[in-house]
Amino acid sequence: MQDSSMQDIQYQPNLWYAPAPPTQQWLDRLVTPGSIEISAPETNAAESEKREPAVRCAHCNATITSEKYKTLIDGEFAHFQCNPTGNSFYFGCYSKAEGCQIIGQPSTEFSWFTGFAWRIALCNQCKSHLGWYFQQTATESFYGLILSQIIRGR
Numbered sequence: 001m002q003d004s005s006m007q008d009i010q011y012q013p014n015l016w017y018a019p020a021p022p023t024q025q026w027l028d029r030l031v032t033p034g035s036i037e038i039s040a041p042e043t044n045a046a047e048s049e050k051r052e053p054a055v056r057c058a059h060c061n062a063t064i065t066s067e068k069y070k071t072l073i074d075g076e077f078a079h080f081q082c083n084p085t086g087n088s089f090y091f092g093c094y095s096k097a098e099g100c101q102i103i104g105q106p107s108t109e110f111s112w113f114t115g116f117a118w119r120i121a122l123c124n125q126c127k128s129h130l131g132w133y134f135q136q137t138a139t140e141s142f143y144g145l146i147l148s149q150i151i152r153g154r
Helices: 024-030 045-051
Strands: 054-057 063-066 078-082 088-094 100-107 117-123 129-135 141-146 150-153
Touching: 063 141, 088 129, 100 129, 117 141
Parallel strands: none
Antiparallel strands: 054 063, 054 150, 078 088, 088 141, 100 117, 117 129, 129 141
């Protein structure tokens, strides 16, 4: 016997599916508990460097960058974008990511940021895809790191 409530449901394919951007509540769960410290203003640059939360690869725990390198692009740290094949990405912007290896030739095709060419950014240690390196000029560049591929920790 078939449930009558199931008879009314019809499948309607959606060929251009992109989930809604994550909510702040979802983002808050990405932060490792205890990874953010509230402390007195810093007086020593060396001490400040030690206290900055590290940003690590979610696959191998290698250090990728630091929270101090978060940057705003188009007025935002976090961005939600879809590529031409329909894959969606939620990523944060960092001015520096020494733990990344940049591969591929620069491309402006399908760039999410006008005037910027992109290249793929991998973890130096495990070679997992962490995001992209965007470059406009020799001095204007940033990393877009996929938030589900990185973790915050010490």
